[in-house]
Amino acid sequence: MRKAFEMVERDGGGHLVGRIYPGTSINFEAFSVPESWAQLVSGAESGLARLTEEDFETFVVGEQSEQVAILKRQGDLTHAHVLIDGYFDGWPSENTQPLQVSASNADHPRDPNPWQPITDAVDLKHLGKLAEELGECTSAVSRCIIQGVDEREPMTKKLNREWLEDEIADVLASIELVIDHFKLNSMKIIERAEKKERFLQQWHAQA
Ligand SMILES: [Mg+2]
The missing domain is CATH 1.10.287 (Helix Hairpins)
Incomplete structure (x- = not known):
């Protein structure tokens, strides 16, 4: 994944950031993934590892139609695709974490909920x-x-x-x-x- 994120950054001109904004740079040695996306990393890496060098580049920074063709050809790239998209979009959906399912049920009801319906x-x-x-x-x-x-x-x-x-x-x-x-x-x-x-x-x- 590190190599993929690096490729996205270089494709977007990230290696030139210091020239435009002196003193600023992107650390190409390490990239971080928000906690709620972390469980996708290992599956993503095993999918990416099976790609040839050429397909890797196309899958990461190529045309969408070519990316879809690779996705169809190799079925285990879904997690990689989600992570690359997430990175590209600035991790926009951090709040879409899996719901925490509580253990309550009808036999052991929780306290009555304080919610009140709207009236306006x-x-x-x-x-x-x-x-x-x-x-x-x-x-x-x-x-x-x-x-x-x-x-x-x-x-x-x-x-x-x-x-x-x-x-x-x-x-x-x-x-x-x-x-x-x-x-x-x-x-x-x-x-x-x-x-x-x-x-x-x-x-x-x-x-
Ligand atoms: Mg109607």
Whole structure:
């Protein structure tokens, strides 16, 4: 992994940092990985170790389509890919650690939780509508799965494709309103969505 991170840095001009910002430099001898990503390192290293020198370079700093081709050819590179992406993106998802599952169950209930439901009418309207639209979109997606995107609702004859489009539009509208109303960090949402999209595209390419 050290060699991979070094390659990412050199590819991005990291070895020139001292010329642009005198007194600053990158330590190419050691790189650190956040704690929540550390469990990926050994699997990543064994995957990378099997690559030829040429494939290693392509996998680390090459074109995305070539990286996907290598991923498909050699199945044990997923952890390496996640780590390289994480390093490249500045470890943006440190908070996506596995949930700690508590040992409580119905036989040994915990103390009653002090949470209180929200009561503000406008908050409720925003979140309630988003929940409702998500449910409607789930129904449309389910119909497309069990019947087909280009089939029609038996009674109304409405195309499933059009229903799906309508419900996606409703969800998007509600999401926009919730982001605005609760002042959610839209840049963070967009960055995470883009990263998720890249991962899913690679998954789809493995079909
Ligand atoms: Mg709707």
